[in-house]
Amino acid sequence: MTEVLVAVLVLTMAVVSASNFLVSMMRSNAMNTSVLQAYYYSVEGLEAFRNIRDTYFMNYLDFCGSGDKGANGGIFLDGGFCNDGSYVVAIDDDGVNLESVKNGDGNVGSGDEQVGLISDPGISLVAVNGDFEGAENVSGKKFYRVCDVKSINSAGSNEEAPDGPPGADAKQITCMTTYKDGSKTGEVSLKTILTNWKE
Amino acid sequence: MKKKGFTLVEMLVAIGIFSIFMGVLITSYMSVVKGLRGAEEYRELYADARHTFDTILENARNSTVYGGCGNNVDNFSYDLEKLSFCSTDGLKKVTFEYMDAEDLNSGVLGGESGGGDKGGEGEGGSASSVNNSGESSDIVARKVLKMTVEEKQDPLSLDSGYAFPEESILNSEGVNIKSFSFKVFPATDPFKSSYSKIPYQPVVIIDGVFERKSASVPSGSVEVELHTSVSLRTYN
Numbered sequence: 001m002t003e004v005l006v007a008v009l010v011l012t013m014a015v016v017s018a019s020n021f022l023v024s025m026m027r028s029n030a031m032n033t034s035v036l037q038a039y040y041y042s043v044e045g046l047e048a049f050r051n052i053r054d055t056y057f058m059n060y061l062d063f064c065g066s067g068d069k070g071a072n073g074g075i076f077l078d079g080g081f082c083n084d085g086s087y088v089v090a091i092d093d094d095g096v097n098l099e100s101v102k103n104g105d106g107n108v109g110s111g112d113e114q115v116g117l118i119s120d121p122g123i124s125l126v127a128v129n130g131d132f133e134g135a136e137n138v139s140g141k142k143f144y145r146v147c148d149v150k151s152i153n154s155a156g157s158n159e160e161a162p163d164g165p166p167g168a169d170a171k172q173i174t175c176m177t178t179y180k181d182g183s184k185t186g187e188v189s190l191k192t193i194l195t196n197w198k199e
Numbered sequence: 200m201k202k203k204g205f206t207l208v209e210m211l212v213a214i215g216i217f218s219i220f221m222g223v224l225i226t227s228y229m230s231v232v233k234g235l236r237g238a239e240e241y242r243e244l245y246a247d248a249r250h251t252f253d254t255i256l257e258n259a260r261n262s263t264v265y266g267g268c269g270n271n272v273d274n275f276s277y278d279l280e281k282l283s284f285c286s287t288d289g290l291k292k293v294t295f296e297y298m299d300a301e302d303l304n305s306g307v308l309g310g311e312s313g314g315g316d317k318g319g320e321g322e323g324g325s326a327s328s329v330n331n332s333g334e335s336s337d338i339v340a341r342k343v344l345k346m347t348v349e350e351k352q353d354p355l356s357l358d359s360g361y362a363f364p365e366e367s368i369l370n371s372e373g374v375n376i377k378s379f380s381f382k383v384f385p386a387t388d389p390f391k392s393s394y395s396k397i398p399y400q401p402v403v404i405i406d407g408v409f410e411r412k413s414a415s416v417p418s419g420s421v422e423v424e425l426h427t428s429v430s431l432r433t434y435n
Contacts, residue, residue: 008220012219012223012224015223016223016227018227019231022231022234032245033241033245033423036245036249036423037426040252040425040427043256043427044426047402047428047430048428048430050430051402054400055400058399058400
């Protein structure tokens with residue numbers, strides 16, 4: 001009798017734990033809403049940088065926006081993403097904001113530096129530095145997106161530019177969106193390389 | 200001589216143990232089935248949401264919303280429920296329209312108004328790949344995103360109008376699009392005379408909330424809210 005009871009107990013425990021594992025695995029698969037949302041936020045970040053680069057390119061300017069802007073300088077970012085560093089790309093009803101955060105909370109405040117503003121078409125961009133832990137800047141309280149700009153050699157090499165001014169050759173843009181799902185934290189990171197077409 | 204067999208107590212204990220074991224087993228099985236169903240519901244929701252967004256992004260990247268595309272270029276400062284993208288060569292126009300399923304033409308994905316059998320017509324190109332739920336939705340007032348692809352009747356004539364429209368629905372039958380909007384920056388055509396010296400890539404911002412009926416959550420439906428933007432690579 002005892003043997004039967006022990007056997008049933010062991011079997012029951014095995015079945016319950018196996019099914020619980022299965023259920024939790026399926027639920028975690030199902031709860032990937034945040035991953036999908038974060039993916040599109042990261043796509044949006046890369047698109048913002050590409051948009052700025054292409055606007056420079058179409059107007060015969062380099063990464064730094066150096067060159068003759070003519071009478072229409074208002075649509076260009078003053079410094080663009082000439083300097084390597086971390087940038088926050090915030091997009092709201094007024095357009096795109098790319099911000100350089102220095103005060104560490106991820107929100108643009110007194111210690112932060114506005115890199116540039118494209119006000120006429122409704123797009124602006126600011127840059128930030130610091131620790132972004134717990135910062136929230138996209139979609140209310142849940143998501144935080146930061147894009148890192150790093151100077152690299154052209155032709156897709158990941159090596160940093162050996163010399164010369166930052167951004168003279170190509171830029172590697174990495175946009176990472178982090179999110180909190182209850183107690184869990186996740187991130188979606190996308191990367192692209194933008195070349196300086198003027199070189 | 201002692202008779203072989205079980206006593207009543209032994210039988211009762213055995214049945215009791217067996218019942219408890221079966222109870223645990225059935226509960227676990229039900230949980231697994233419920234979890235599978237929930238995962239499937241989410242999977243369909245994600246597939247629809249992603250398919251819809253990716254289709255729009257793919258068409259938008261190599262297109263423009265200005266010129267003879269048929270959009271109201273003075274209306275870009277508002278959230279739009281309808282937006283057309285024209286190819287660089289002007290030969291193809293793709294229009295996305297957020298609308299009630301009831302307002303669809305009867306020819307668009309047959310059986311749309313009935314909410315049940317699709318009739319196996321197989322039209323709709325890429326859209327048909329996600330229209331496979333086989334379930335009707337209980338979500339009242341189902342809204343859809345219609346994609347219309349048109350081509351120039353005569354590619355060699357600049358005055359030729361668009362024709363041969365092919366319509367399809369991007370979300371599948373079990374998925375309702377709770378809200379959807381486009382926003383375009385700049386709000387006015389940057390390639391018009393006043394902007395003509397400023398080549399610039401306009402940005403289209405896309406917001407959408409997708410929902411699906413679900414028995415796996417207390418609220419009865421699951422939803423996903425997506426947001427992204429895309430630069431239009433076509434400029435003059």
